Structures are given as C-alpha cells and as structure tokens.
Amino acid sequence: MAIEILIVDDEDMIRWTLRESLESEGYSVHDFSRGEQFLEFFKEKGGDIVMLDIRLPGMGGLEVLPHIIQIDPTVPVIVMTAYADVDTAVNAMKLGAYDYLTKPYHLAEVSLLIRKIVETSLIKRQLILYQTKDEQDYNQILGENVKMKVLRDHIAMAAQSERTTVLIRGESGTGKELVARQIHQQSSRRNKPFIDVNAAAVTGTLLESELFGHEKGAFTDAQRQKKGVFELADSGTLFFDEIGDLSPSLQVKLLRVLQEKRFRRVGGSTDICVDVRIIAATNADLEKSMEEGTWRKDLFYRLNVFTIFLPSLRERKDDIMLLARYFLDHFRKEFSKNITGLTHETGDILINYAFPGNVRELKNLIERATLLENTSKIRPSSLPEELRVLRKIPERGYPEPLHSVPGAAKEISTDDKPWTIPGFSLKEYIDAMEKKVVTAAIEESGGKKNVAARLLGLSRFALRHQIKKHDLNDDGDD
Numbered sequence: 001m002a003i004e005i006l007i008v009d010d011e012d013m014i015r016w017t018l019r020e021s022l023e024s025e026g027y028s029v030h031d032f033s034r035g036e037q038f039l040e041f042f043k044e045k046g047g048d049i050v051m052l053d054i055r056l057p058g059m060g061g062l063e064v065l066p067h068i069i070q071i072d073p074t075v076p077v078i079v080m081t082a083y084a085d086v087d088t089a090v091n092a093m094k095l096g097a098y099d100y101l102t103k104p105y106h107l108a109e110v111s112l113l114i115r116k117i118v119e120t121s122l123i124k125r126q127l128i129l130y131q132t133k134d135e136q137d138y139n140q141i142l143g144e145n146v147k148m149k150v151l152r153d154h155i156a157m158a159a160q161s162e163r164t165t166v167l168i169r170g171e172s173g174t175g176k177e178l179v180a181r182q183i184h185q186q187s188s189r190r191n192k193p194f195i196d197v198n199a200a201a202v203t204g205t206l207l208e209s210e211l212f213g214h215e216k217g218a219f220t221d222a223q224r225q226k227k228g229v230f231e232l233a234d235s236g237t238l239f240f241d242e243i244g245d246l247s248p249s250l251q252v253k254l255l256r257v258l259q260e261k262r263f264r265r266v267g268g269s270t271d272i273c274v275d276v277r278i279i280a281a282t283n284a285d286l287e288k289s290m291e292e293g294t295w296r297k298d299l300f301y302r303l304n305v306f307t308i309f310l311p312s313l314r315e316r317k318d319d320i321m322l323l324a325r326y327f328l329d330h331f332r333k334e335f336s337k338n339i340t341g342l343t344h345e346t347g348d349i350l351i352n353y354a355f356p357g358n359v360r361e362l363k364n365l366i367e368r369a370t371l372l373e374n375t376s377k378i379r380p381s382s383l384p385e386e387l388r389v390l391r392k393i394p395e396r397g398y399p400e401p402l403h404s405v406p407g408a409a410k411e412i413s414t415d416d417k418p419w420t421i422p423g424f425s426l427k428e429y430i431d432a433m434e435k436k437v438v439t440a441a442i443e444e445s446g447g448k449k450n451v452a453a454r455l456l457g458l459s460r461f462a463l464r465h466q467i468k469k470h471d472l473n474d475d476g477d478d
Contacts, residue, residue, distance in 0.1 A: 003118060004046075007031040008038045008064070009053040009080065014103075018051065021107045022114065035059035039067055046072060049117055052097075054081040054088055062092060069096040076117045080105075116225075141175075141182055142326055145316035154308045155179060159186035165258065167303045168281040170310030173360030176281035177241060179308060184237040189277060192236030195229050199250075200242035208250060209266050218267025230263060230274050237277045243303070244284025244295070251296045258302045278303070313355040313362060320350050323359060327366040328378065335370055342378045345457050349380055349387055380457025388457060435470040438463070442472070 005027050009015050015031040022029050030047070032038035035056050042050075050068060054061040061079060068077055076098035081088055089100040099113060141152055158166050159182075166183060168176045177196060184194045197210060209218075213228030229238060246254065257263050258278060262271045280303050289295035313320065324342060332339045342350075346369075355361050369382040380388050438456065445451035453463040466472075 004028045004030070004048045005051065005114070006038065006042065006047040006049070007051045008033075008035060008056065008061070009051070010034070010056055011053075014053075017107070018110065021110065025111060025114075027114070033057075035061065035064040039064065039071075042068065043071055047075065049114065050075060050077045051101075052077055052079050054079055054092070062088070062095065065092060065095045065097060078113065078117075141178065142323055143316060143319040144322065145311070145319050147311040147316055148319065151179070151308065151310065154306075155182050156186060158183045158306050158308065162188045162277055165277075165303055165305045166279045167305075167307045168279065168310065169307060170281075170283060171312050171358055172283050173358035174310040174312060175359055176310060177239060179310065180237070180239040180279040180281065183279060184239075184277075187237070187277070189236050193233050194237045194239065195233040196239040196241060197229050198241045200245040207247075208253070211250070212253070212263050212265050213268075214266035215268045218265070222267065225265075228265065230257065230276055231272065233276050234274045235276075237279060240278060240280040242282060242284075243280040244282035244286055244289065248294065248296070251299050255296065255299045255302060258299075313358045317351055320355075320362065321347055323362055324350055324366055327363050328370060331367050331370040337370055337373070338376060339370060339373055339378060340376050343380070343457075345380050345454075346378050346383065349383060349457075353387055381459070381462075383457075431470075434466070435472070438466045438470060439472060442467075 005022055007015055007018050007029060009018075009031070010033050012033075015033070019029045019031055030041065032041065036059055039059075052061045052064060052068075056064070065077060065079070068075060073096070077096065079089065079092040079097045079100045080103060081100065082103035089102075092100060098117065101110065101113070141148070141155065143149075143151075158164065166180075168179055170176055180196070181194060184190060199207065209222075209226065209228065211228045211230060213226050213231060214222050216222055216225050240254075253263065257274075257276075261275065262273045264271055286295055286300055290297050290300060313323075321342075324347075328339065328342070331337075350362070350365075357364075365383065365387075366378075368384070369378045372382040373379065438452075441452045441455045442449070445455060449463055450460060453460045456463065456466075458466070
C-alpha cells in the first residue's frame with residue numbers, strides 16, 4: 001500500500017506542483033485548501049504524512065496542528081512557511097511538528113525530507129502499531145510452577161521503573177524476548193517503541209551501524225544517512241538479545257550510552273542524546289567471560305542492575321501439559337483442525353522428555369503434530385520418531401538410549417559418548433534401540449500384537465513392519 005501524504009495549502013499552484021511531484025514517486029496524495037476541510041478528512045480516514053502551510057484562510061496552520069496531534073500523535077507533520085520566520089517554525093516544532101520547509105523550496109528538498117520520514121519516523125510508527133496489535137500475544141507468560149510465579153513477580157517489579165536496566169538470563173528457547181516485551185508492556189513506556197536487536201545476528205561495522213546509525217559516506221555502502229535502533233527506540237525500550245556475543249569494541253560504546261545517554265553515528269561528529277530503557281538477554285556465562293577478559297566488568301555491572309532468571313522447561317515439568325494444550329489450541333485454529341487434546345501416551349512422552357530446546361521446542365513439536373494428526377487427539381505417531389524411541393535427552397545435550405528393559409533381546413550400551421566406540425554407526429545404534437523397544441513391548445504384552453502396537457503408539461500394520469524389519473519372532477497372538 002502506498003504511503004498517503006496530505007497537503008494543506010491555500011495556493012493552487014503549490015498543491016498541484018507538490019501532488020504531481022510526489023505522485024510521480026509512487027506516493028498517494030490528497031490536497032486541501034482549508035484547515036477545516038482537511039481535519040474532516042483526517043478524522044475519518046487519517047494519513048501517513050501531513051504537509052501543513054502556516055498561513056491558511058480561516059483556521060491557521062498553528063491552530064490546525066494541535067488537532068492533528070490530538071487525533072493521531074504518531075503522524076509526522078511538516079509545516080511550510082513563506083516568511084522564513086524562525087520563531088514560527090520553532091513554535092510549530094514545540095507543538096509537535098516533525099520538521100519545517102521555508103518557501104520557496106526545491107522539490108528535491110521535499111523529496112529528500114519525505115524519504116527521511118519514511119525511513120525513520122514511519123518505521124517507528126509502524127512498530128508502535130504492530131506492538132499494540134500483538135499486545136495480547138505478548139501477555140502470555142504461562143505456567144503454574146512456583147518458579148513462574150516468582151518470574152511474574154519479578155517482571156512486575158522491573159516494570160515499576162522505566163529506567164532500570166534489566167538483564168534476563170536463561171537457556172535458549174525459554175522465552176527471554178517474551179519477558180522483555182512483558183516488562184515493556186507493564187511499564188510507563190508501553191505506548192512507545194519496543195525494538196529488538198540480536199548481537200549474534202550481525203557483527204562488526206554492520207552491527208555498529210545498526211545500533212548507532214551512520215552518516216552518508218561513513219563507509220563504502222553508506223549511500224545516505226541512516227538512523228540506528230537507539231534513535232528509533234528513543235523514549236521506548238531497546239531489547240538487546242544475545243548480548244554475550246557483543247565485541248569488545250562495541251562493549252565500550254554501549255557502556256558510554258548507558259552512562260551518558262548519548263552516542264555518535266558512525267562517521268558522525270556530533271553527540272545524539274536519547275532516552276532509552278535497555279533490557280539485555282543472554283544464555284552465555286558472563287562471569288566466565290569476565291575471567292577470560294573477553295567481557296568488561298564495568299559493562300556487566302551496568303547491565304546487571306536487575307537480573308531475571310528464566311527456568312528451563314525441565315525445571316517445571318508440571319507446566320508441560322498446560323503449555324502443550326495452549327499451543328495446540330492456537331495451532332488447531334490456525335490449521336482448521338478438529339483436535340480436542342492429546343492421548344495419555346502422548347502426554348507421558350512429553351512429560352518424560354527433557355526438552356533441551358525448552359518452550360520453543362515444545363511449541364515446534366505441537367505445531368508439527370497438529371499438522372500431521374488426522375484424528376481427534378494427538379497420538380504418539382504424530383510426534384518425531386526420536387521422541388518415541390528416546391525417553392529423554394539429558395542436560396548434557398545428546399541422546400541417551402532407554403535403560404535396560406527386562407526381557408529385552410539385546411542390551412544397548414548407555415555410554416555417555418557412544419560415538420567413541422570403535423566402528424560406531426548412528427544408524428545401527430538407532431536400529432538397535434528400536435529393536436530393543438519393540439521386543440520389550442511385545443514381551444510385556446504377552447505377545448499380543450494389538451496391545452504391543454498400542455503401547456508403542458503404532459498401528460498394527462506399522463508394528464508388523466517393525467517385526468519384519470528387525471527379524472523378530474512373529475509367533476504371538478495377532
């Protein structure tokens with residue numbers, strides 16, 4: 001959808017010239033000769049950018065401006081004056097105008113200013129709109145475990161201060177960004193921008209430019225001036241994810257912003273002051289990094305004013321089913337599936353799984369299972385095969401086979417690092433575990449294939465395939 005520009009000027013030639021120029025650049029333009037006429041339109045339909053003449057018949061530009069701000073405080077307003085009246089321009093800026101143009105002006109000057117607004121203020125405005133639209137989603141800090149109740153209390157405490165720096169610590173996938181957004185939503189900055197940046201996603205000069213912006217010509221690809229996220233987040237919250245990956249040089253510059261609330265763009269020579277609340281997150285061991293000399297102690301103390309620890313999912317297993325049902329309700333609606341819940345067998349598998357990827361992994365598992373399932377309840381067969389074979393993935397992060405099962409045909413090594421065994425093959429290792437589980441289920445069922453299939457979460461046809469695949473005794477009752 002094209003950016004919509006509203007021009008308010010009583011001179012026909014100026015309106016025509018601006019409209020022709022801006023429409024040729026792809027903008028949608030509406031023009032008005034009187035302030036009252038413009039306000040009727042703006043109240044009903046709004047707009048993205050307003051170009052407002054100071055001298056208008058009837059209601060003057062300085063009278064119209066406060067009404068614009070009242071209707072939509074996020075819309076950028078450019079005031080235009082033919083009198084080179086600095087005092088008038090300053091008064092307009094005080095009332096909330098974005099910038100001003102002095103007549104006569106060049107169309108190239110207008111074009112440059114509009115592009116600047118599109119690249120900066122409109123981005124900030126859109127972020128606010130998206131944030132408001134998705135606010136309910138960000139309020140979902142679910143869990144009845146006592147650690148989650150403590151977490152919600154800490155979020156409320158952190159939100160009471162709009163300036164206190166917060167450090168969120170926890171494993172990957174525990175929901176650090178969700179917590180940061182919740183702090184922002186509960187704070188007095190809730191109606192201001194929330195912008196996130198990942199220190200691990202971009203490095204070097206690119207990250208510095210992303211954070212602080214750059215001046216035109218600051219480096220080879222700097223074709224024009226660019227504002228960084230610190231400027232875009234001014235008066236709001238900047239969430240700094242994976243801050244443990246920040247380079248030593250950028251640690252110094254971030255420390256300066258935290259201390260002085262000012263910085264310079266890359267290639268710039270003047271300081272820019274900002275009012276930004278910093279929330280940082282990491283799963284790294286910052287204390288160890290400080291001992292190794294790769295992380296500044298003074299920056300750590302600046303960030304570590306209020307620390308929030310997120311528990312892993314295996315530390316709150318009593319929340320697994322609550323979260324699984326929540327995700328299922330979301331995805332069954334999204335995929336238009338008539339799924340009412342999970343079978344007991346599926347629930348047992350999820351509860352006994354260690355979830356190294358935490359809540360993010362559980363969400364992905366439920367999404368996949370909802371897509372695959374074609375009955376009224378999610379069965380084990382809709383879960384990844386490795387979950388049906390492996391009963392848990394321990395904290396050290398690699399699969400652990402089932403412990404010895406009475407009556408199992410073949411004992412599988414539970415060596416912490418099975419790949420160190422001479423001649424190790426992952427395929428053979430998994431096949432052996434699979435054979436062991438199937439054999440144990442058949443023996444436990446007394447050879448009744450329908451019972452064994454139910455224990456394994458398989459169809460009878462799938463069980464027969466397993467028996468044939470592993471050359472098992474097929475003398476039992478079918």
